[in-house]
Amino acid sequence: MEETAAAAEGVPVPDARTGVEASTRDGGMSIRQCVDKINKSLDHPKVRFLREHMIDAGCPVWVRLLMPLNCKDQGFAGGYTSGKGIAICCNHMTFQDEINQVLIHELIHAYDDCRAKTINWKNCYHHACSEIRANHLSGDCHYKRELLRGFMKIRGHEQECVKRRALKSVQINPHCSDAAARDAVEAVWDICYNDTYPFERAP
Numbered sequence: 001m002e003e004t005a006a007a008a009e010g011v012p013v014p015d016a017r018t019g020v021e022a023s024t025r026d027g028g029m030s031i032r033q034c035v036d037k038i039n040k041s042l043d044h045p046k047v048r049f050l051r052e053h054m055i056d057a058g059c060p061v062w063v064r065l066l067m068p069l070n071c072k073d074q075g076f077a078g079g080y081t082s083g084k085g086i087a088i089c090c091n092h093m094t095f096q097d098e099i100n101q102v103l104i105h106e107l108i109h110a111y112d113d114c115r116a117k118t119i120n121w122k123n124c125y126h127h128a129c130s131e132i133r134a135n136h137l138s139g140d141c142h143y144k145r146e147l148l149r150g151f152m153k154i155r156g157h158e159q160e161c162v163k164r165r166a167l168k169s170v171q172i173n174p175h176c177s178d179a180a181a182r183d184a185v186e187a188v189w190d191i192c193y194n195d196t197y198p199f200e201r202a203p
Contacts, residue, residue, distance in 0.1 A: 034068040034090030037099045044100050046139075046203065050107040053198040059114035061086075061107065075172075078102040080109040082121060101140060108134040111198065124176040124184035129192040131166035132185065136193055136202055140165060162193065 029037070041047050042063070054061050065085030071092065078088045086106040093099055112130040113119050119126050135141055141161035163185060170181035196202050 028089075028091035028093050031068050031070065031090050034088060034093060034099070037093070037096050038066055038068055038088060038103070040096060041100050041103050044104070046104045047100065047107065050104065050111060050198070054107070054111055054114060057111070057114045059110070061110060066103070078106055080106040080113075082113050082119075086110065101138060105134045105138040105140060108137055115197075121173070122175040124170060124173065124180045125188055127173055127176065128166060128170050128181070128184035129188045129195075131169045132162060132189065132192040133195060135162040135165045137196060137199055139203060159193070163189070 042051075051061050067085055067087050068090050069087050071087065071089035073089075076089060077092045077098065078086065080086050086103065088099060088102050093102075109130050112133060116126075119130070121127055136158075141158045167181055167185050170176050170184060171178055173181070176184065
């Protein structure tokens with residue numbers, strides 16, 4: 001039987017410590033529309049690649065762990081919570097590409113969680129490392145996406161974007177002060193930005 005996502009009204013939003021910022025704050029799509037687009041995302045090459053590597057690492061990502069939700073937090077499009085799964089905030093989604101990006105970003109967090117075994121999301125350094133990797137490897141910082149966000153810098157835009165978005169995510173971790181978040185991102189930057197596994201190089 002083909003795996004498909006199911007509607008998840010009433011399911012509580014996970015503690016989205018790894019939340020990815022939303023580009024759509026108002027409107028969005030219904031849960032049913034969102035489920036259809038999540039199912040389409042399962043055929044996206046990067047989503048398939050990451051799920052295959054999760055299986056190889058002993059941590060298969062079942063579709064029931066992909067939770068389409070209406071989220072109250074207006075700033076984020078989704079999040080990953082260890083042991084619970086990936087939340088997709090349907091009310092902040094408008095396009096298929098947005099769903100694809102949320103799944104890819106959060107699957108990188110899930111992969112890091114599986115690979116490290118001892119990752120502690122309350123640890124600012126652990127969290128910062130995974131955020132750097134997720135923003136770098138997901139394509140979140142492609143220059144076209146940055147232009148749409150209103151960031152016009154071309155030279156060096158990608159690293160600046162990765163650092164900005166990683167910092168923003170770590171800053172919302174209740175266990176990390178603003179100063180601790182900044183220190184963590186700077187401390188792990190080189191090693192985590194250059195860690196592209198399971199990709200051979202940054203896609």
